[in-house]
Structure formats: structure tokens, C-alpha cells
Amino acid sequence: xxxxxxxxxxxxxxxxxxxxxxxxxxxxxxxxxxxxxxxxxxxxxxxxxxxxxxxxxxxxxxxxxxxxxxxxxxxxxxxxxxxxxxxxxxxxxxxxxxxxxxxxxxxxxxxxxxxxxxxxxxxxxxxxxxxxxxxxxxxxxxxxxxxxxxxxxxxxxxxxxxxxxxxxxxxxxxxxxxxxxxxxxxxxxxxxxxxxxxxxxxxxxxxxxxxxxxxxxxxxxxxxxxxxxxxxxxxxxxxxxxxxxxxxxxxxxxxxxxxxxxxxxxxxxxxxxxxxxxxxxxxxxxxxxxxxxxxxxxxxxxxxxxxxxxxxxxxxxxxxxxxxxxxxxxxxxxxxxxxxxxxxxxxxxxxxxxxxxxxxxxxxxxxxxxxxxxxxxxxxxxxxxxxxxxxxxxxxxxxxxxxxxxxxxxxxxxxxxxxxxxxxxxxxxxxxxxxxxxxxxxxxxxxxxxxxxx
Amino acid sequence: xxxxxxxxxxxxxxxxxxxxxxxxxxxxxxxxxxxxxxxxxxxxxxxxxxxxxxxxxxxxxxxxxxxxxxxxxxxxxxxxxxxxxxxxxxxxxxxxxxxxxxxxxxxxxxxxxxxxxxxxxxxxxxxxxxxxxxxxxxxxxxxxxxxxxxxxxxxxxxxxxxxxxxxxxxxxxxxxxxxxxxxxxxxxxxxxxxxxxxxxxxxxxxxxxxxxxxxxxxxxxxxxxxxxxxxxxxxxxxxxxxxxxxxxxxxxxxxxxxxxxxxxxxxxxxxxxxxxxxxxxxxxxxxxxxxxxxxxxxxxxxxxxxxxxxxxxxxxxxxxxxxxxxxxxxxxxxxxxxxxxxxxxxxxxxxxxxxxxxxxxxxxxxxxxxxxxxxxxxxxxxxxxxxxxxxxxxxxxxxxxxxxxxxxxxxxxxxxxxxxxxxxxxxxxxxxxxxxxxxxxxxxxxxxxxxxxx
Numbered sequence: 001x002x003x004x005x006x007x008x009x010x011x012x013x014x015x016x017x018x019x020x021x022x023x024x025x026x027x028x029x030x031x032x033x034x035x036x037x038x039x040x041x042x043x044x045x046x047x048x049x050x051x052x053x054x055x056x057x058x059x060x061x062x063x064x065x066x067x068x069x070x071x072x073x074x075x076x077x078x079x080x081x082x083x084x085x086x087x088x089x090x091x092x093x094x095x096x097x098x099x100x101x102x103x104x105x106x107x108x109x110x111x112x113x114x115x116x117x118x119x120x121x122x123x124x125x126x127x128x129x130x131x132x133x134x135x136x137x138x139x140x141x142x143x144x145x146x147x148x149x150x151x152x153x154x155x156x157x158x159x160x161x162x163x164x165x166x167x168x169x170x171x172x173x174x175x176x177x178x179x180x181x182x183x184x185x186x187x188x189x190x191x192x193x194x195x196x197x198x199x200x201x202x203x204x205x206x207x208x209x210x211x212x213x214x215x216x217x218x219x220x221x222x223x224x225x226x227x228x229x230x231x232x233x234x235x236x237x238x239x240x241x242x243x244x245x246x247x248x249x250x251x252x253x254x255x256x257x258x259x260x261x262x263x264x265x266x267x268x269x270x271x272x273x274x275x276x277x278x279x280x281x282x283x284x285x286x287x288x289x290x291x292x293x294x295x296x297x298x299x300x301x302x303x304x305x306x307x308x309x310x311x312x313x314x315x316x317x318x319x320x321x322x323x324x325x326x327x328x329x330x331x332x333x334x335x336x337x338x339x340x341x342x343x344x345x346x347x348x349x350x351x352x353x354x355x356x357x358x359x360x361x362x363x364x365x366x367x368x369x370x371x372x373x374x375x376x377x378x379x380x381x382x383x384x385x386x387x388x389x390x391x392x393x394x395x396x397x398x399x400x401x402x403x404x405x406x407x408x409x410x411x412x413x414x415x416x417x418x419x420x421x422x423x424x425x426x427x428x429x430x431x432x433x434x435x436x437x438x439x440x441x442x443x444x445x446x447x448x449x450x451x452x453x454x
Numbered sequence: 455x456x457x458x459x460x461x462x463x464x465x466x467x468x469x470x471x472x473x474x475x476x477x478x479x480x481x482x483x484x485x486x487x488x489x490x491x492x493x494x495x496x497x498x499x500x501x502x503x504x505x506x507x508x509x510x511x512x513x514x515x516x517x518x519x520x521x522x523x524x525x526x527x528x529x530x531x532x533x534x535x536x537x538x539x540x541x542x543x544x545x546x547x548x549x550x551x552x553x554x555x556x557x558x559x560x561x562x563x564x565x566x567x568x569x570x571x572x573x574x575x576x577x578x579x580x581x582x583x584x585x586x587x588x589x590x591x592x593x594x595x596x597x598x599x600x601x602x603x604x605x606x607x608x609x610x611x612x613x614x615x616x617x618x619x620x621x622x623x624x625x626x627x628x629x630x631x632x633x634x635x636x637x638x639x640x641x642x643x644x645x646x647x648x649x650x651x652x653x654x655x656x657x658x659x660x661x662x663x664x665x666x667x668x669x670x671x672x673x674x675x676x677x678x679x680x681x682x683x684x685x686x687x688x689x690x691x692x693x694x695x696x697x698x699x700x701x702x703x704x705x706x707x708x709x710x711x712x713x714x715x716x717x718x719x720x721x722x723x724x725x726x727x728x729x730x731x732x733x734x735x736x737x738x739x740x741x742x743x744x745x746x747x748x749x750x751x752x753x754x755x756x757x758x759x760x761x762x763x764x765x766x767x768x769x770x771x772x773x774x775x776x777x778x779x780x781x782x783x784x785x786x787x788x789x790x791x792x793x794x795x796x797x798x799x800x801x802x803x804x805x806x807x808x809x810x811x812x813x814x815x816x817x818x819x820x821x822x823x824x825x826x827x828x829x830x831x832x833x834x835x836x837x838x839x840x841x842x843x844x845x846x847x848x849x850x851x852x853x854x855x856x857x858x859x860x861x862x863x864x865x866x867x868x869x870x871x872x873x874x875x876x877x878x879x880x881x882x883x884x885x886x887x888x889x890x891x892x893x894x895x896x897x898x899x900x901x902x903x904x905x906x907x908x
Contacts, residue, residue, distance in 0.1 A: 107832035378561035
């Protein structure tokens with residue numbers, strides 16, 4: 001055989017435990033109860049999630065056992081392959097060694113099922129019969145719908161209104177799995193009705209949809225909320241990505257000098273990079289980690305590190321994170337998964353401590369890199385993932401300029417088969433670099449909650 | 455770990471050779487030159503394909519070596535996984551052991567790249583710079599576009615007019631890979647212009663698009679034709695599916711009593727089943743093979759076994775196959791990959807000899823089975839693949855009735871992420887069981903070419 005392009009692990013090499021970055025990261029600020037302003041306890045969360053997930057959200061234990069039934073379902077597509085992008089390297093004429101960890105082989109086409117399966121399992125065990133959630137472009141909603149189908153749970157998805165109408169096929173995917181999908185803001189919740197009263201034409205946002213989903217979960221004891229990013233337990237579940245990648249780099253007898261992930265709420269970036277950063281913090285093994293975010297929603301590069309709400313109606317705990325303000329409504333980027341006003345507290349703290357280097361990239365550059373990647377490697381990447389590709393390609397070209405061979409790993413978080421309308425716009429020259437809404441950002445930042453001691 | 459659900463082979467277990475069913479199948483009728491009526495020689499084909507593929511089309515050698523560069527690209531997604539459908543088994547409460555061989559993990563989402571990569575390789579080696587082809591729903595066109603991108607070949611796709619407009623995203627996928635996609639019939643070919651002169655609103659058919667692609671290849675010495683099904687060498691390349699499955703059944707310490715594949719032109723069915731049938735013919739190891747076709751395009755169950763053309767303009771050799779007549783235009787089934795008037799000569803001969811049992815299934819039954827599968831196994835199947843699922847589920851339910859545990863293998867030829875409009879129609883109750891066009895079939899059968907001795 002020619003040079004190896006794929007590193008596969010056996011089914012029994014799916015990690016036995018999730019890795020909790022909170023165990024190794026010093027100085028993580030606690031989430032606060034929005035009423036009392038005091039650090040959250042697990043009991044504060046159990047109105048909307050099962051005990052086990054509430055515990056995982058707050059624990060600093062390093063390793064959490066992955067339940068057998070979760071590993072059994074993971075086994076359908078995990079361990080996911082690590083690819084060496086040899087054809088892309090040749091196309092770029094670079095001495096860099098480029099690798100990508102591909103999560104698009106899951107039945108929902110992205111990394112999101114890694115936590116959806118886990119959350120559905122714990123909720124089923126706790127006797128819950130329905131999960132409520134929000135979704136933007138639909139990656140998370142379809143992953144949770146999949147998980148609901150596999151565990152026999154009803155799933156109720158509030159989908160950002162503009163995406164609901166622009167991306168009907170993501171909605172159909174959720175319905176194919178048996179879920180119910182409602183455009184948000186809706187008349188089904190107080191939060192939705194209030195917003196519609198003020199603006200009957202509201203196009204919606206992830207923050208609004210989150211408020212609706214949490215309200216439904218709080219009102220109905222048989223319904224829980226399931227979050228697709230930002231929360232500590234979500235990033236915990238995604239750690240299988242990076243843990244597998246470390247084992248695969250062992251097979252390749254290599255180690256990444258640079259790890260790149262795209263970041264919306266942080267679950268893909270954290271899942272990929274935290275196990276590497278953990279090695280760094282414990283053993284001093286250095287890896288440069290870059291978080292790639294859209295220039296139109298520049299949470300890490302231009303937001304403020306402050307306590308803020310995760311949703312518009314201020315139902316969530318206060319999280320210390322990079323935020324553009326919970327009232328910020330990002331432009332309608334095609335990379336819908338990256339349109340969120342905040343960033344996971346774990347990622348934010350790592351950025352603050354210089355462990356993750358944030359970079360904001362314009363949308364058309366990302367699609368250019370995505371097209372280059374598709375034509376060399378064959379896989380059409382999700383628009384979210386093209387942000388990581390853009391940065392990885394730039395680093396590989398820098399290797400060429402400098403005549404240095406570095407090892408670059410990026411996360412290919414999903415395939416783009418649901419996102420071809422964005423490629424159509426790019427190929428047709430009509431895809432714009434939506435500017436960041438400066439006035440909206442200024443106003444939203446000015447309206448950050450006033451939290452004592454921050 | 456709980457019971458195994460996935461059987462994976464290592465990269466070095468990708469078969470070293472393709473398996474040629476023509477070596478074992480007795481009494482295969484030769485293709486005939488349409489002008490002379492004499493059996494085809496390789497030289498008759500080299501106007502539209504490279505020598506090596508022309509040889510493969512006509513050879514009866516049992517094993518053809520797979521070139522290294524082809525295996526290197528195969529390695530990106532091959533060996534493909536064999537899954538044990540334990541969750542579906544539980545949902546059906548059946549004693550049957552259900553397995554599926556999943557080809558949707560390829561970058562184009564179906565089994566089609568198995569031959570697209572091989573054809574692109576041989577054409578590149580022969581100095582060809584462009585490939586022309588036809589596509590219906592777009593699975594084949596996008597697979598060839600992928601292969602063209604990887605080998606640096608231009609790709610020109612004639613896409614059936616009705617699909618071109620109804621399925622823009624498949625076209626965008628081809629363009630993302632750098633291919634050019636033209637609605638057929640077009641004004642770019644004599645065949646297209648003649649048809650448009652007679653019917654300016656013609657919705658197109660695979661037979662018409664094939665004529666256009668072949669005409670382009672015949673007129674330009676730097677352009678060759680690449681076929682996505684029907685032809686012997688295409689089925690040869692697809693034999694990796696069944697060969698891998700045999701090795702995987704060895705890992706599972708099982709053997710399929712029943713093998714089911716969906717059949718349009720026959721490449722998926724042949725690729726999956728021929729290696730099993732070869733074992734049967736050589737060693738007497740019995741497997742019942744079922745070919746599932748749509749009731750609206752019932753080539754094997756209601757067509758005639760006769761010499762016919764593969765295209766409307768009668769440019770192809772005469773192939774002895776089950777056919778509804780090359781003038782037959784099937785209704786606009788969502789399973790566009792199964793809308794073809796003919797069936798691969800190798801599959802047709804196997805049906806004639808009782809080695810393959812054909813079954814015609816109505817579309818809504820297929821989607822019902824596809825939905826059941828998606829909710830149990832997580833993977834949303836392509837509409838084509840649901841035909842195989844429908845038959846596999848029916849056989850599994852028969853096992854339950856009879857209290858017998860049989861081993862059932864079906865081919866999951868692709869995922870349905872591009873076909874959610876069909877699921878939307880099914881879920882909305884608007885998906886019809888298009889009836890077979892009886893008058894059209896009668897007329898097309900009456901117009902079969904008059905070939906001496908058939």
C-alpha cells in the first residue's frame with residue numbers, strides 16, 4: 001500500500017471515560033444562580049436535567065465513566081477516523097503534515113451525537129419522556145432527534161425562525177427521526193409570545209429558541225432540556241474526539257504542533273483540543289490550539305469576558321464567558337452553528353489563560369478553503385468546519401514559506417451535504433462577508449447583567 | 455462491550471482484485487455491435503473508453519488486479535462497515551439476524567465512487583482529459599465529479615432535465631467538485647437537439663442523457679464516456695462490496711441465508727451479491743439473492759429479456775438484458791437511481807438462471823420501511839436503498855411468523871441526506887405509488903430492435 005491516509009482504532013478503543021478539562025484547568029469561574037448570585041449547586045439544575053448531568057456540569061473529577069449503552073451506540077461510527085490529508089498537502093505543495101479528525105460519519109453528519117446520545121441515555125434512565133431543545137441551522141436538533149429515536153424519547157425542537165423556513169430539509173431530517181419541530185419565536189411559550197408581541201416578524205435567534213426550550217422543560221416535569229454546546233457536560237461528552245485523536249497520533253507516530261477547531265458555542269473546539277491541553281497542563285507537552293470563529297460573530301476576539309446569560313429571556317444560570325451580549329443577534333451566516341452570542345466557559349477560560357488562540361475569519365475565505373479541501377480530499381465540509389480548514393490551510397502555507405514541516409490537526413466537525421445552498425451562493429459569487437453588526441454589539445455589551453465581583 | 459454491532463476490516467484488507475462474475479456465470483450472451491450484429495470486440499469500445507476498461511468489459515478472467523492508486527483512494531472509506539442491525543431486530547421482534555453493508559460513508563454518499571474512482575484512474579492513465587456521463591437523481595454524476603476532482607479530469611454531466619430543476623443540490627455538489635452540469639436534453643448534441651425539436655418541453659430520461667454523453671465522447675478524442683451502472687466493468691468494480699462482506703461474515707462467524715439489493719441498472723445488486731453467487735457456483739454454498747426494484751419501473755419482473763440499446767439514440771452496443779424498451783420513460787419516482795429501462799446483462803442472466811429472485815415493491819412501502827430503519831438504526835437511507843430494506847424487513851417478519859432465525863444481509867447503498875424532499879412528501883402523505891405506465895411499456899416493448907437469433 002502507498003503512504004497511509006487513515007488511522008482507525010478498534011471498537012474496543014472507544015474511550016472508557018470522558019475527559020473533564022475542569023479537572024486540569026485552573027481558575028475556572030463558577031456558574032452563578034441568576035436569582036441569588038451564588039455559585040450553582042447541582043440541585044439548581046435538576047428542574048431541567050437529570051441528576052447525573054447536573055453533577056457532570058459541576059464536577060471537577062478528571063474522568064467520568066461512559067455508560068455501556070452509550071458506548072454501544074457510539075460504536076456505530078466511533079472511533080471516528082483520523083485522516084492524513086496527503087492529497088491536500090500535495091495540492092498546497094507544503095511540507096506540513098496535515099491531519100483531520102472527521103466527525104461527519106455519524107448518522108446525523110456531525111459531532112453533535114456524541115453528547116446527544118449521552119444526554120438521551122441519562123434522561124431515559126431518569127424516567128424522562130421528552131426532551132426540549134433549540135437549534136439554529138439544525139445540526140444539534142437533528143442529532144438530538146436521532147438520539148431520541150434510539151432511546152424512545154419524544155423530542156421537541158425550537159428552530160430559529162429564519163432557518164426553519166430557509167433550511168426545510170434539516171427540519172425534515174428531525175421529523176424523519178420522529179421529532180417535532182417548531183419555528184421560534186413561537187406562541188407556545190411565554191418567552192415566545194412576549195417577543196412576538198414586540199416584533200411579530202421576529203426572525204429568531206439561538207438565544208430566543210433556548211429560552212423557549214428551557215421554559216417548556218421548567219413547566220413540565222416529564223420534559224427536560226438538552227443543550228448542544230456551551231455547557232460543561234456537553235464539552236465533557238465531546239472529549240471522545242480529542243482522546244481518540246491522541247491515540248491515533250500514537251499510531252501515526254506523530255504529535256500535532258497545532259490543533260485547530262471551529263468554535264460557535266465551543267463544543268467541537270473543546271472536544272478536540274481539551275485532551276491535548278490536558279496533556280499540556282499535566283505533562284507540559286505543548287500544542288498550540290487555535291479557535292476559529294466567524295468574523296461576523298466574533299465572540300472570542302471581540303466579545304467581553306463577563307458573566308452573562310445563555311439565553312434571551314435570562315432563564316439560564318449566569319456563565320462567565322466571552323460574550324457579545326445575550327441580546328446580540330448575529331447576521332444570518334451560512335455557518336449557522338457558529339451564530340451564538342457566547343462561548344463555553346471552559347473555552348473562554350482557556351482563551352483567557354493563553355491556552356487557546358482565537359482567530360476570526362471571513363466567510364468567503366472559509367468557503368474558498370472548503371472548496372479547495374473538497375476537491376483534494378473528496379469530503380465536502382460543513383460551513384462551520386470550513387473555518388478550521390481556512391486556518392489550517394493558512395498555517396500549512398506558512399510552513400511552505402518558512403520551509404518548516406509542522407504537524408497540523410484540524411477538526412472536520414461535519415459534512416456539508418445539508419449546506420449546499422451555501423456552496424451554491426459561494427460558487428455563484430453571491431455569498432457575502434456579512435459584516436459584524438457593530439451597533440448591535442455595542443448595545444448588547446452595554447446591556448450585560450450587572451454581576452457583583454466581575 | 456455489549457453485543458457487536460459493527461464488523462470492520464483493516465485498510466490492508468481492501469480486496470487486491472475485483473471479482474468478475476462473468477468468469478463463473480455460464481451462458482452469458484455477448485454484447486453485439488449495433489451495426490454488424492456481431493459480438494463486440496474491445497476495439498469497438500475504445501472510441502469512448504480506454505483500452506483497459508474495454509478489456510475489462512469483455513473479459514472472462516475471474517480476478518482483475520485493483521491498481522494501487524485506486525486502492526489508496528478506496529482507503530478513505532473502505533473497507534466499508536458491515537453492521538448487525540440489532541436495534542432493528544429488537545424493533546421487529548424477530549429471531550432473524552439482520553446485517554447491512556453500508557456504502558453511504560463514501561464522500562459522495564453512495565456506492566458509486568467504487569467504479570468512478572477506477573474509471574477516472576484508467577482514463578487519466580490513458581491521457582484522457584475529460585469524462586462525459588449522464589445522471590438521473592445525481593448519485594452517479596456526483597461520484598464521477600468527485601473522481602474527476604481527485605484525478606484532475608474535467609467532468610461533463612448531462613442531468614435528466616426534471617431532476618436538474620427538482621434537485622438543485624445534487625447539481626451544486628457536482629459543481630463543488632468542479633464539474634459542469636447540463637440539463638438534458640440539451641442543445642449541445644445532435645441527439646438532444648433532435649429530441650427538443652420534437653418536444654421542446656421534454657423532461658428528459660436517463661436514456662436520452664446517455665445518448666448525449668456518448669455523442670460528446672465519440673466526437674472528441676480527449677473525452678471519454680463513463681457509465682455508472684449496467685456495464686460489466688462497472689459491476690466488476692462494485693465487487694469490492696460483496697468481497698468485503700464475505701470477509702466480514704467470517705468475522706461474525708455467520709453466513710447470509712438471504713442477500714437483498716436494490717436494483718436500477720444493477721451495479722449495487724451485482725456488486726453485493728456476485729461474490730456470494732460466485733461461491734455458490736464454484737463451491738455450492740447456497741445463498742438466496744433477491745433483487746428489489748420499484749413497481750413503477752419493473753424491469754426484471756415485467757420486462758422482456760431481449761437485446762436492446764442502453765440509450766435512446768441507439769448509440770450503445772446491443773445488450774441482452776431485461777428491458778422495458780429503450781423508449782420507455784419511467785414515472786418520476788423519487789428513487790431516481792432506479793429509473794432505468796434496462797438491467798445489467800450480468801444481473802439479467804442471473805435472474806434468468808434463477809440465481810437472483812426479482813421482486814417489485816411499491817414506493818410508499820419502501821419509505822415506510824426506510825423510516826422504521828432510520829428510527830431504529832439512526833441512518834436515514836437513500837430512497838433507492840429503502841427498496842432493499844423493505845424486502846429485508848418483510849423477510850425478517852416472515853422469520854418471526856415461522857419462528858426461524860435466518861441471516862439476512864442487505865445493501866445500504868447510500869444515505870438519504872440529499873433526498874429529504876422525498877421523506878417530506880412521505881411524511882406529509884403526498885408521496886404516491888406512481889403506477890407503471892402500461893401503455894408506454896407496451897409501446898416501448900413493441901419497438902425493441904429486431905436482432906437476429908434472439
